[in-house]
Amino acid sequence: MSLPDTLAAGLAGPAAPVSGQPRRLPRWPAGRLTAFALGALSLLASLLLWHALATSRAHLGFITFAHVPPPSEVLEAGIELLSSPKLSLHVGHSLARIGAGYLSAALAGVGLGLLIGRFRWAARALLPPLEVLRPIPAVAWIPLAILMFPSTEVSMMFITFTGAIFPILLNTIHGVEAVDPRLVASARSLGTRGPRLFAEVILPSAAPGIFTGLSIGMGTCWFCLVSAEMISGQFGIGYYTWESYTLQNYAGIVVGMLFIGAFGMASSALVRWLGHFATPWYRLQEKKA
Amino acid sequence: MTTVVHLRGRVDIQHLEIEFGQGTSRFKAVSDVSFAASTGEFICLLGPSGCGKSTVLGALAGHIVPSAGRLLLDGEAINGPHPDRGLVFQQHTLFPWKSVLDNVAFGLKMQGVPGPERTWRARELIELVGLKGFERHYPSQLSGGMQQRVEIARVLINQPRVLLMDEPFGALDAQTRLKMQQLLLDVWARIRTTVLFVTHDIDEALFLADRILVMSARPGRIIDDIRVPFDRPRDARLTTTHSFNTLKRRCLELLHPDSGQPTLDRLSPLGDATAMLPALSMSDTRFAI
Numbered sequence: 209m210s211l212p213d214t215l216a217a218g219l220a221g222p223a224a225p226v227s228g229q230p231r232r233l234p235r236w237p238a239g240r241l242t243a244f245a246l247g248a249l250s251l252l253a254s255l256l257l258w259h260a261l262a263t264s265r266a267h268l269g270f271i272t273f274a275h276v277p278p279p280s281e282v283l284e285a286g287i288e289l290l291s292s293p294k295l296s297l298h299v300g301h302s303l304a305r306i307g308a309g310y311l312s313a314a315l316a317g318v319g320l321g322l323l324i325g326r327f328r329w330a331a332r333a334l335l336p337p338l339e340v341l342r343p344i345p346a347v348a349w350i351p352l353a354i355l356m357f358p359s360t361e362v363s364m365m366f367i368t369f370t371g372a373i374f375p376i377l378l379n380t381i382h383g384v385e386a387v388d389p390r391l392v393a394s395a396r397s398l399g400t401r402g403p404r405l406f407a408e409v410i411l412p413s414a415a416p417g418i419f420t421g422l423s424i425g426m427g428t429c430w431f432c433l434v435s436a437e438m439i440s441g442q443f444g445i446g447y448y449t450w451e452s453y454t455l456q457n458y459a460g461i462v463v464g465m466l467f468i469g470a471f472g473m474a475s476s477a478l479v480r481w482l483g484h485f486a487t488p489w490y491r492l493q494e495k496k497a
Numbered sequence: 498m499t500t501v502v503h504l505r506g507r508v509d510i511q512h513l514e515i516e517f518g519q520g521t522s523r524f525k526a527v528s529d530v531s532f533a534a535s536t537g538e539f540i541c542l543l544g545p546s547g548c549g550k551s552t553v554l555g556a557l558a559g560h561i562v563p564s565a566g567r568l569l570l571d572g573e574a575i576n577g578p579h580p581d582r583g584l585v586f587q588q589h590t591l592f593p594w595k596s597v598l599d600n601v602a603f604g605l606k607m608q609g610v611p612g613p614e615r616t617w618r619a620r621e622l623i624e625l626v627g628l629k630g631f632e633r634h635y636p637s638q639l640s641g642g643m644q645q646r647v648e649i650a651r652v653l654i655n656q657p658r659v660l661l662m663d664e665p666f667g668a669l670d671a672q673t674r675l676k677m678q679q680l681l682l683d684v685w686a687r688i689r690t691t692v693l694f695v696t697h698d699i700d701e702a703l704f705l706a707d708r709i710l711v712m713s714a715r716p717g718r719i720i721d722d723i724r725v726p727f728d729r730p731r732d733a734r735l736t737t738t739h740s741f742n743t744l745k746r747r748c749l750e751l752l753h754p755d756s757g758q759p760t761l762d763r764l765s766p767l768g769d770a771t772a773m774l775p776a777l778s779m780s781d782t783r784f785a786i
Contacts, residue, residue, distance in 0.1 A: 393560050393767050394590040396578040398655065399607035408603075412594040489594045489635045 255279055277459040285459035286466070294448075299471070301443035302433060305361070306475070309368025310429045317373045317425070318418055321380025326410060338377070346371035346432040350439055364436040364444075371432030372425035379424070383417025384410055416490045419483030426479050430472040445471065505571050506658040506691035508534040508557065513566035515552050517768060526552045526764060528716035530566075534659070537689040541702035541709045545752060546763050549717025550695045554661045555766030557693065558584040570658060580604055583652030584766065587664040589644040591636040597623060597647050598632040604655040622650040625684060642673040649684065659691040663766050666701070675733060678704055682731060699748045700736055703727075711751045721751050 260266075262278035277285075289295050323330040349370050350363075357363035387410055395409045411418075437446030445467050452460025484491070515527040527549040534540050542550040555561040556568060559578040568575040570582065578584075591600050599606075602619035610618075623632060626646040636644055645665055652660060666674040678701060685692060696702050702709045703725060711721040723744065727735055735741055 388590070389767060390586060390588075390590045391592065393558075393578070394584070394586070395592075395603075396560075397558055397580065397582065397584045398604045398651070399580040401607075404607065408607075409592070412592070415594070487594070489637065492635055493593060493637045 275458055277462060281459040282462045282466075285457070286463045289448075289460070289463055289467075297443050298445050298448045299467075301441075301447075302437065302445045302471070305364050305368055305433055305437075305444065306429055309365040309433070310372050310426065312365075313369045313372035313425060313429070314376055314422060316369075317376030317421065318380050321377045321418075321421075322384055322406060322410060322414075324377075325381040325384025325414070326406075342374055346428070347435045350436055353436075354440055360440050360442070364433065364440060367436040368429045368433045372429040375424040375428060376418070376421040379417050379421025380414060383414030383421075386417065387413040412487075415487050416483070419479070419487065423476055423479045423483065426476045427472060430468065430475070434468055506534075506536045507571050508659055508691060508693070509567070509569040509572075510553070510557075511567040511569075513553065513556065513568065514564045515549065515556060515561060515768075516564045517764075525716040527556075527563075528718050530712075530717065530719055532710055532719060532722070534691050534693060537691055539685060539692045539705060539707045540694065541706035542693065542695045542712060543699065543702045543709050543748065543752070544697065544712030544717060545714050546697055548712045548714050549764060550712050551663050551766045552717070552764050552768070554584070554663050554693060554695050555768060557659070558582055558661050558766060560584075560766060561768040580607070580655035581658045583655060583657035583660050585645070585648050585652055585660070585662045585665045586766070587667045589636065589641075589648045591644060591647055591651070593636055595635075596632065597628065597634050597636070597639070600636065600647055601650045601654055603651060608655075618654060619650075622654050623647075625653075625687070626650045626680065640673075641669050642677055645669070645677060646680070649681070653684070653688060653690075656688075657690055659693060661766075662692065662694045664695055664697070667696070667698075674701070679732070681705065682729070686730065699745055699752070702748070703741060703744055704731060704736060709748070711748065723747065 258276075259279050261273040262276045264273075266273045320334065324334055325331075346367055349367055353363040353366050354360070357366060391409055391413060392405065395405060400408055433444070434446035434449070437444040438450040441447035441450075445464060449461055449464025449468065452458070452464055510533070511531050513527055513530040514525065516523055516525050518524055530549075530553060532540075542553065544550045552561060556563050557570075557575060559575055559582065575582070592603070595603065598616065598619050601622055602615040605615040605618060620629075620632065623629060626649055628643060628646055628650070631639065631643065636647065639647065648665070666677045669677060682705065694702075694705060706725050709721075709723040709725060710719050711723065712718065713720045725744065727741070
């Protein structure tokens, strides 16, 4: 969080010169420049280390780099994948699965969370089965999901759904429980009844918590999708990674990994960005606190 | 702003008893309180901290169910919260996600008043409380005094028959408190609604009220009913007059019959409802994947 902020602040240029002082040439504050340079150097050093280990086929006993492709080969394979029609096929399938699984998890998680957080009867009726299911990792559902859903596509969507729903549900419950009872009392005194209380008070009040859950859920969603695709997929970025292994296209493995990381990061950033714009008041409060 | 003459707003409280807690920790917060407020009267409930004056207000607002006794507004029994009885807390309960304008217009939105009408009526009240130009601000961008002005405007837009104020200026600094008291009297001079104002500040009660009801320490009972005969409009000079000090001495004697009494925790006008939130085992935010 703080790194992009400092970078953005650094890139935004220097503050306006104070009147009465001689104008200076624009330059970055020394502290930020050092931090940025250090980060870039560290990344470069990691790349060099990878290159050295891979090209020398280093064998260190418990770990071997004999089959690890060097960065140059990965770059080549990446460029090849970027220009091939296979890319959109793999990415398209993965995104469709994420879209369906994540959206249904968001709807179910927020909906159930609002009910459970607000009504004691809902908590008593719904929490026990959810408590039993919660500790089961989504990946452990894969065999049963394959048996339960005739379509592999749907079974993979189910796995991503299972991965995303619990963080969303828990954070929604948490957000609803934290709603200030005085706000609810005020809304009632001002004439708010029934479902409007949810729309006008509970949902906006819990929104920052809900977005935290949605952001964590997006991360777990990708994790589960990749596992599901490796086992039962035909297309998809996780499947591509696994297929590269079976076809001994070792550079492809790393390309797949990097793509998964990039898409996971981008989609989490998208959710955070949406949350940022959906809760503008929250930023003001944070700044004050 | 036209002057609205309310022909309604008579409050009758008959033998009100309120108890809190369960089992052995059950205690009586309010004991046999009876009084009547006539239309347009400004009454202050004065008493030491924890004496149950806020509890009486909470019962009138409809957030606390009395153990015994009757509460009537214009002859009708009070049953739950209603915009006719506007409640203002010590700490503001503005919706942090709504602008000043949308907060003030909230009551009209709940009544189904169309957008444009909501806007001009809210603007009118924002101007009345001296906040013209702050319509688009969020509550967190305002000072404590300004937040309470918005809170008052938000309650007044419903044209309540009775305004219930629970130490509304108790959290403000002395200077702002004086300004707000003056503002409240100015507003009340134009919108002659009945006001029940809870305070433990003798000066504040004498400056504002037509009548002061002095309450004893817990269980709260009314121990005196003092008419405040000062002319209106009032200003700060009143607080230095001989007759003001005579009445002040009378209040002091009532409130401190013997020193060394333990101070009690402040009671909320929402009763002990806040302590009854469901404690869910699932609310710990740990995430299984």
